[in-house]
Amino acid sequence: MTITILNAIIAVVCGVAGAVVLFYVLNKLTELLPSKPQELIKPYVFILPAFAALGLFLVYPFFQTLVYSFANADSTAFIGLENYTRLLSSPNFQTTLFNTFLWILIVPTFSIVFGLLIATLADRLRPTGEKVSKTLIFLPLAISAVGSVAIFRLIYNAVPATQNQTGLLNAIWVALGNEPVAFLQTPDFKLNSFLLMVILVWTQAGFAMVLLSAAIKGVPTDTLEAARIDGAGEGKIFFSIVIPQIRATLITVFITVLIGVLKTFDVVYVATNGGFGTNIIALNFYQALYVQRDAGAAAAIVVILMLVIVPFLIYQIRQFRAEEAAR
Amino acid sequence: MSQSTTVPPVSNPGQTTDPGLTAIRPRKRRKDSGGHGEDAGAPAPLWVKIAITLLCLLWIIPVFGLAITSLRDRTDAAAAGWWSIFTGPSQLSRLTVENYVQLFQQTDMARAFVNSLAITLPATIIPILIAAFAAYAFTFMEFPFRNFLLVFIVALLVVPNQVAFAPILNIYGQFSLNGQFAAAWLAHIGFGMALATYLIRNYMATLPREIIESAKIDGATHFQTFWKLIVPMSTPALASFAIFQFLWVWNDLLVALIFIGPGENQPLTVSLVSLLGQQGQGDQLLTAGAFFTMVLPILVFLSLQRYFVRGLTAGSVKG
Numbered sequence: 001m002t003i004t005i006l007n008a009i010i011a012v013v014c015g016v017a018g019a020v021v022l023f024y025v026l027n028k029l030t031e032l033l034p035s036k037p038q039e040l041i042k043p044y045v046f047i048l049p050a051f052a053a054l055g056l057f058l059v060y061p062f063f064q065t066l067v068y069s070f071a072n073a074d075s076t077a078f079i080g081l082e083n084y085t086r087l088l089s090s091p092n093f094q095t096t097l098f099n100t101f102l103w104i105l106i107v108p109t110f111s112i113v114f115g116l117l118i119a120t121l122a123d124r125l126r127p128t129g130e131k132v133s134k135t136l137i138f139l140p141l142a143i144s145a146v147g148s149v150a151i152f153r154l155i156y157n158a159v160p161a162t163q164n165q166t167g168l169l170n171a172i173w174v175a176l177g178n179e180p181v182a183f184l185q186t187p188d189f190k191l192n193s194f195l196l197m198v199i200l201v202w203t204q205a206g207f208a209m210v211l212l213s214a215a216i217k218g219v220p221t222d223t224l225e226a227a228r229i230d231g232a233g234e235g236k237i238f239f240s241i242v243i244p245q246i247r248a249t250l251i252t253v254f255i256t257v258l259i260g261v262l263k264t265f266d267v268v269y270v271a272t273n274g275g276f277g278t279n280i281i282a283l284n285f286y287q288a289l290y291v292q293r294d295a296g297a298a299a300a301i302v303v304i305l306m307l308v309i310v311p312f313l314i315y316q317i318r319q320f321r322a323e324e325a326a327r
Numbered sequence: 328m329s330q331s332t333t334v335p336p337v338s339n340p341g342q343t344t345d346p347g348l349t350a351i352r353p354r355k356r357r358k359d360s361g362g363h364g365e366d367a368g369a370p371a372p373l374w375v376k377i378a379i380t381l382l383c384l385l386w387i388i389p390v391f392g393l394a395i396t397s398l399r400d401r402t403d404a405a406a407a408g409w410w411s412i413f414t415g416p417s418q419l420s421r422l423t424v425e426n427y428v429q430l431f432q433q434t435d436m437a438r439a440f441v442n443s444l445a446i447t448l449p450a451t452i453i454p455i456l457i458a459a460f461a462a463y464a465f466t467f468m469e470f471p472f473r474n475f476l477l478v479f480i481v482a483l484l485v486v487p488n489q490v491a492f493a494p495i496l497n498i499y500g501q502f503s504l505n506g507q508f509a510a511a512w513l514a515h516i517g518f519g520m521a522l523a524t525y526l527i528r529n530y531m532a533t534l535p536r537e538i539i540e541s542a543k544i545d546g547a548t549h550f551q552t553f554w555k556l557i558v559p560m561s562t563p564a565l566a567s568f569a570i571f572q573f574l575w576v577w578n579d580l581l582v583a584l585i586f587i588g589p590g591e592n593q594p595l596t597v598s599l600v601s602l603l604g605q606q607g608q609g610d611q612l613l614t615a616g617a618f619f620t621m622v623l624p625i626l627v628f629l630s631l632q633r634y635f636v637r638g639l640t641a642g643s644v645k646g
Contacts, residue, residue: 047476061494121375122379126370144620147621155392171410210636211639270600302489320478
């Protein structure tokens with residue numbers, strides 16, 4: 001164990017020192033050049049290590065994955081579009097896609113609704129109350145998905161009706177005179193999927209709250225005062241002045257949470273492992289790669305995931321360009 | 328866009344418990360951050376207080392339930408829910424740290440904690456410097472394709488890291504890296520690089536350009552300007568990315584499962600998953616173990632929340 005710690009410390013020191021030395025040496029090498037080409041090359045030297053990391057871990061694998069998606073399970077022969085046709089015609093994968101669609105619609109929406117609600121209410125408290133309440137809502141963001149599932153097991157848990165219920169939800173349900181329900185094993189009306197989404201909303205609402213709170217505080221006080229003098233109610237002020245003013249932030253938060261949700265696999269993996277009709281695309285990828293050992297299907301799933309992301313990627317770039325132009 | 332107006336005043340609770348201070352602070356803060364309560368000094372209406380208290384309870388009760396359960400004896404926890412400590416006072420006196428003792432005796436959680444540190448620290452610190460250099464070039468240097476490459480980084484922000492697993496596994500296989508800490512370090516450096524460069528660059532773009540111009544006139548090279556001026560001035564952005572990456576790597580399960588996997592190098596998340604797998608007899612270990620994995624990230628988060636918030640809001644919210 002001491003060795004592991006030492007190892008980590010050595011890695012930190014060597015990693016940082018290595019990066020410093022790398023930049024120092026690269027910098028010295030370019031300084032050997034005459035000043036004209038030196039000015040030309042230096043920026044590329046500065047960005048080179050970052051792009052090497054991105055190239056090796058995202059760009060190259062992206063193209064490699066694209067190739068794998070047209071190949072068979074152990075990537076030894078090309079089979080054309082078979083991976084895609086097989087996936088898209090499988091009822092299981094269709095359920096997975098539908099579930100994913102529900103996740104990316106519901107989790108960002110409710111994260112924003114709760115985030116906005118808390119940000120608006122907390123804005124009217126005194127600073128200490130505002131700080132404490134925001135910290136409590138923000139806290140779950142520091143908790144891992146695995147930890148969150150362990151936490152929510154104490155809420156969704158079910159035991160036979162003859163015993164005392166140890167899950168909070170069932171305790172309430174049984175106290176109202178009902179039979180206990182195994183919530184996470186109940187696929188009717190997607191109940192189990194919705195309950196798993198609650199876990200992610202619980203962690204993401206704080207994130208939405210922080211960004212929306214900053215945006216709400218940016219709404220000019222004069223505008224609000226003017227509306228109040230004109231006799232507008234708080235509700236009207238909120239929906240016709242505050243909401244339009246923070247529209248850009250609302251969209252940013254929605255997309256950021258949505259992309260986070262698309263990549264999330266651990267909540268469902270730990271809670272149900274995709275059983276009882278709860279599978280989602282990111283988990284399906286892991287199962288294809290590790291359980292079925294089908295590199296072709298796994299790659300095709302990633303490409304489909306990528307296709308879902310493309311519209312948001314384009315929006316993100318447009319948004320960035322607009323921000324840069326305004327800078 | 329200015330930094331000060333985009334930073335919401337969220338920070339460590341309990342800093343201002345002095346009633347005299349809180350009486351003065353409202354007006355001061357309202358002026359600083361442009362908040363809009365009805366009136367700076369007036370207390371919020373009762374329904375606002377009730378609503379927000381209910382929401383906060385709703386958010387914190389799950390964590391509270393876990394904390395209490397982790398302190399309950401196995402038979403107690405199986406006999407009744409954690410809320411029974413409120414109905415039966417005898418339950419309160421039966422709380423014990425026995426589960427934690429058992430956790431360290433019977434599982435490898437202590438070792439996993441060290442592994443988690445060994446994975447997280449290098450994976451957090453190393454990318455910062457690399458990203459800072461790139462961010463400097465993007466902010467203060469002119470070169471062909473600069474905007475194109477910057478847009479490229481923005482595009483990579485949303486690319487799911489799932490694309491990388493199969494190809495990188497093959498590469499790692501050739502170097503026998505799978506299962507080693509270095510496998511996770513390198514992967515996290517690659518996956519975090521786009522966000523790091525983007526966040527730090529957004530912050531550097533708010534620094535006054537005159538500084539670097541005058542440094543140039545004084546004969547400083549880019550390398551010197553970077554170290555002596557820009558890095559110290561960018562500390563908030565560097566810190567904010569560090570917290571973000573720390574939480575991300577510490578809480579990560581996917582990269583750990585795929586590149587390290589179960590075994591002697593496994594981090595806390597993987598250990599916790601295996602505890603979750605053996606339901607029934609190990610329930611008391613599970614709650615204690617789950618709480619144990621959260622302690623460090625929650626402490627880091629609470630103590631450095633201010634920086635974290637600043638990093639999240641910089642660049643995404645117009646001041």
